[in-house]
Amino acid sequence: MATLNKYSRRITQDPTQPAARAMLHAIGLSESDMDKAQVGIASTGWEGNPCNMHLNDLAKDIKRGVEKQDLLGLIFHTIGVSDGMSMGTSGMRYSLPSRDLIADSIETVAGAQWYDALITVVGCDKNMPGAMMALGRLDRPSILFFGGTIAPGCHKGEDLTIISAFEALGAFSSGAMDKSDFDAIVKSACPGPGACGGMYTANTMSSAIEAMGMALPYNASNPAVSLDKSKESDAIGIAIKKLLELDWTPRKIVTRESLLNAIRLIIVLGGSTNAVLHLLAIARCFDLELELDDFQYISKHTPLLADLKPSGKFVMQDLSEVGGVPAVMKMMMYHDLFDGSQRSVSGQTIAENLEELPALHEGQKVIFPLTSPMNPRGHIRILKGNLAEGGSVAKITGKEGDFFEGKARVFDSEEAANDALRAEDIKAGEVIVIRYCGPKGAPGMPEMLKPTGLLMGLGLGKEVALITDGRFSGGSHGFVVGHVVPEAYQGGMIALIEDGDRITIDAVNGKIDVDLEAEEIERRKSFWRKPDHKLSGYLSKYRKLVTDASQGCITDA
Numbered sequence: 001m002a003t004l005n006k007y008s009r010r011i012t013q014d015p016t017q018p019a020a021r022a023m024l025h026a027i028g029l030s031e032s033d034m035d036k037a038q039v040g041i042a043s044t045g046w047e048g049n050p051c052n053m054h055l056n057d058l059a060k061d062i063k064r065g066v067e068k069q070d071l072l073g074l075i076f077h078t079i080g081v082s083d084g085m086s087m088g089t090s091g092m093r094y095s096l097p098s099r100d101l102i103a104d105s106i107e108t109v110a111g112a113q114w115y116d117a118l119i120t121v122v123g124c125d126k127n128m129p130g131a132m133m134a135l136g137r138l139d140r141p142s143i144l145f146f147g148g149t150i151a152p153g154c155h156k157g158e159d160l161t162i163i164s165a166f167e168a169l170g171a172f173s174s175g176a177m178d179k180s181d182f183d184a185i186v187k188s189a190c191p192g193p194g195a196c197g198g199m200y201t202a203n204t205m206s207s208a209i210e211a212m213g214m215a216l217p218y219n220a221s222n223p224a225v226s227l228d229k230s231k232e233s234d235a236i237g238i239a240i241k242k243l244l245e246l247d248w249t250p251r252k253i254v255t256r257e258s259l260l261n262a263i264r265l266i267i268v269l270g271g272s273t274n275a276v277l278h279l280l281a282i283a284r285c286f287d288l289e290l291e292l293d294d295f296q297y298i299s300k301h302t303p304l305l306a307d308l309k310p311s312g313k314f315v316m317q318d319l320s321e322v323g324g325v326p327a328v329m330k331m332m333m334y335h336d337l338f339d340g341s342q343r344s345v346s347g348q349t350i351a352e353n354l355e356e357l358p359a360l361h362e363g364q365k366v367i368f369p370l371t372s373p374m375n376p377r378g379h380i381r382i383l384k385g386n387l388a389e390g391g392s393v394a395k396i397t398g399k400e401g402d403f404f405e406g407k408a409r410v411f412d413s414e415e416a417a418n419d420a421l422r423a424e425d426i427k428a429g430e431v432i433v434i435r436y437c438g439p440k441g442a443p444g445m446p447e448m449l450k451p452t453g454l455l456m457g458l459g460l461g462k463e464v465a466l467i468t469d470g471r472f473s474g475g476s477h478g479f480v481v482g483h484v485v486p487e488a489y490q491g492g493m494i495a496l497i498e499d500g501d502r503i504t505i506d507a508v509n510g511k512i513d514v515d516l517e518a519e520e521i522e523r524r525k526s527f528w529r530k531p532d533h534k535l536s537g538y539l540s541k542y543r544k545l546v547t548d549a550s551q552g553c554i555t556d557a
Contacts, residue, residue, distance in 0.1 A: 002247035004037035004071075007114045007140065012038075029072070037244055039066050040115035041075045042106045042134075044127040049082040051124035051202060054193040054224060055147045058233065059121045062145060065237030066119070071244075074115070078105040083125050083447060083473065084162045084196065088418065093444035095126060096471075097542045099278070100555045102130025103285070107137050116140060117240050123147035123194075123224075125201040125474070128209060129278035135214070135250045136285035141243035142250050143345045144214045145236055146206040148224030149316035150194030155181070160189045161197045163310050163473075166449055170457015173422050177457075194224030198309030200474030203316045204271030205278060207325050208262035213253045213344035217353050221324035223317050242347040253343045256288050261350075263295060264337050267302040267378035268328060268367075270311060272474025273393045273482060274447075276380065280552030292382045292391045292550055296510060299378030302337060304397060305368045310477040311397040312374075314366045322364035330354045335370055374398065383481060383505065385513040386521075387467070387493050390485030391550045394507055395472065400479040402507040404465040406431040408497050408514070413437070414448060414470070421454040428463035431503045435494045436531060437470030438487025439553045443535070443543040449473035452480055465505055467512070469494050471549070481505060481512060483549040489530065490548075496524040 005012065011020035012034040021034060041063055045055030056077075063073035081098040085091075110118055117140055120131035128144065135142045153160035168185040171177035195202035206220035216235055222228040243249075259279060266275050276295055283290035306328075308314050319325070332338035333351065340351025360367055368374050375398040383392045396402060409426060410433045411417040417434045420426055432451070439445040448470050455461050461478040469487035472480055486492030493514060497503070502515040516524075535543060545555040 002245060004244045005035065005116050007116045008038040010114045033072060036070060036072045037116040038072045038074055038114070039117045039119060039240055040110050040113065041066070041073050041119045041121060042109070042131065043075055043077050043121045044080045044102065044123060045077070045121065046080050049080060049085065049124060050150060050190050050193050051082065051195045052080045052147070055121050055123050058145070058147055061230070061233035062119055062121060062236050065233040066240060068234065069237045069241040071237070071241060076109050078102050080124055080127055087447060087473065088414070088450035092446035093442045093539060095447065096439070096445050096553060097538065099126035099130040099133070102127060103133035106131060106134035110134070110138050110140070117244055118142040119145055119236060119240060121145050121147065123202070125205070125274065128202070128205040129282055132209060132214065132282045133285040136254065136282060139249045139251045141240065141248060143216065143236060143240055143243070144209050145232070146215060146219050148194050148222050148226065148229045149203055150197045150224060151191050151317055152197050152315045153188040153191050155185050155188045159315060160185060161309055161315060162189055163198065163449070163453065165189045166453025167457045170454040173454065174424065174458045192225055197315040197317065198474070199270050199272070199306060199316065200310070201272040201274040204266055204269070204275050204474055207269055207271065208266055208275055208279065210325050211262040211265040211329060212258045213342050213350055214250065216346055217326045217357060218324050221316060221320040223320055239345055239347065243345060246347055248343065248347065251286055253345065254286050254288070255342060256290070257339050258342045259283055259288060259290055260294065260298065261338055261342060263298045264302050264332065265329065267299050267304060267380060268332060268337070269306040270304050270308055270379055270397065273380060273395050273472055274474055276393050276483065277471065277549060277552050281554045284552060284554050295380055296382040299380045302378045303370060303373035304375040304377070304379050305370070305373050307366055307368065307374065311399060319366050322366050323358060323360040326354055326357045327360040328367060330357065330359055331367070381507045381510060383507065383510050383512040385511045387503065387512045387514045388484045389493070390548060391483070392467070392481050392485065392512055393483040394481040394505070395477065396507045397477070400462055404431070404479050404505045406465060406503060408433050408499060408501045408503050410435070410497055410499050414446065414451060417451050418454065421451060421458065424458065426460065426464055428460060430464055432464060432466040433494065433497050434466065434468040434470060435488035437468055438489055439546045439549060440543045441469060441487050441489030443539050443546070445471050445549065445553060447471050447473040448482065449476055452476040452478055467503070479505070485548045485550045487548065491525070491528060491530065493521070495528055496521060
């Protein structure tokens with residue numbers, strides 16, 4: 001059997017470290033506690049966001065479950081940023097960078113304190129990939145615990161999510177909705193704690209991480225406010241003890257095949273394009289090979305089956321009620337779309353986890369059958385061409401069509417594009433170009449939920465395309481292309497586009513081009529100058545360190 005306190009013994013069993021033991025006695029540990037394995041419980045809980053507001057209480061429940069196993073549970077905290085609240089403002093520049101701060105802070109505390117194992121308690125978009133990046137670097141027995149999805153809101157018999165509020169703004173701006181309905185939707189969209197309810201980035205990443213084997217079964221789909229979620233804390237304690245005994249670390253669980261499993265599940269569920277960025281970054285922290293072309297290949301050979309918001313009807317709680325993520329993985333495994341031989345944090349393989357679990361409920365409507373998929377190929381498309389030589393990422397469910405050609409309407413900021421949309425100054429058939437919003441240009445690669453929400457609310461979701469070197473919320477839908485590489489700030493083609501240029505987006509053949517002769521491109525390059533955007537503080541540091549989107553926007557390259 002493995003030594004459970006393999007790391008903490010460096011400070012608890014070494015007679016030359018009396019100060020460490022003295023400080024541990026000061027927090028209430030006894031002499032016998034010095035022999036116990038120490039489990040760091042990293043909570044991303046904070047009061048300012050429904051996704052995270054309940055996590056500190058869950059961390060305390062998990063601590064009790066850990067200590068029932070004769071282990072020491074030691075809670076510490078890291079940051080969070082609310083994408084929904086910062087969306088459409090300059091505060092959104094901090095969202096993606098927060099992922100790397102979370103990773104760095106978890107690595108820092110666990111490394112400095114010599115914790116033997118880790119449990120990360122996470123709830124919002126960047127919490128989960130940030131935690132996974134840290135766990136890959138540290139490689140100590142670990143489990144990720146997702147705080148669960150929010151319940152749907154309701155207005156006039158219709159289920160609501162946070163995206164409903166953004167789309168209501170577009171409808172209200174166009175006169176299609178009155179103020180009383182607009183105000184009611186805003187007040188009802190988020191009824192309590194939990195991550196945004198559709199297959200947006202948080203639920204996408206929790207599902208992907210369960211597919212990777214780094215969360216226990218049902219963790220991704222159990223709602224935040226449910227008896228099932230509250231029961232998970234004891235199971236976490238048992239599982240972390242078993243991982244310590246087996247010495248199963250994240251790098252023994254997460255393999256390249258685990259990552260491919262995660263991508264297949266994301267395609268089946270219609271998950272967020274942000275998963276491309278995050279899985280690339282996670283792969284880097286686990287020293288695993290993963291490229292944009294892997295997403296393109298899997299999407300070409302994997303169907304879209306889930307009728308989940310933002311493009312579909314249902315929310316994560318609905319999926320939970322018909323069998324949850326395990327039932328989807330079980331169905332995929334049966335049809336050779338999932339490798340069940342991969343390990344999981346339960347101490348068993350995923351196939352062993354799923355063996356006794358129920359299948360999708362008979363007659364359920366959330367997941368389409370393989371014989372009649374929503375789309376026979378996946379919604380994540382990697383597009384390349386003279387407009388994105390390093391690649392770009394589109395979310396094409398099939399409802400938008402697969403081809404778009406139109407004249408460019410160019411904006412050097414999201415704010416300018418939003419102003420034009422609110423003024424109804426965008427015409428059907430145009431391609432909105434929002435640039436200088438990349439990882440270095442913004443910096444921070446902000447999400448574009450506000451303009452896509454306005455487009456939907458204005459009824460232009462199928463009539464207008466939008467491309468950007470920024471990124472999209474998991475709640476965005478429509479004919480949208482993000483993650484354009486090279487970005488405008490680095491002199492990419494997107495920086496050279498002018499109003500009226502003809503842009504072609506061909507999602508079938510994976511092409512995105514602007515119709516310009518080579519001579520004209522060179523002429524425009526000769527006049528282009530990098531914007532002089534003065535920065536200080538963390539964003540300045542981030543701009544200097546961050547890689548491009550095709551490499552996952554990592555800062556430890």
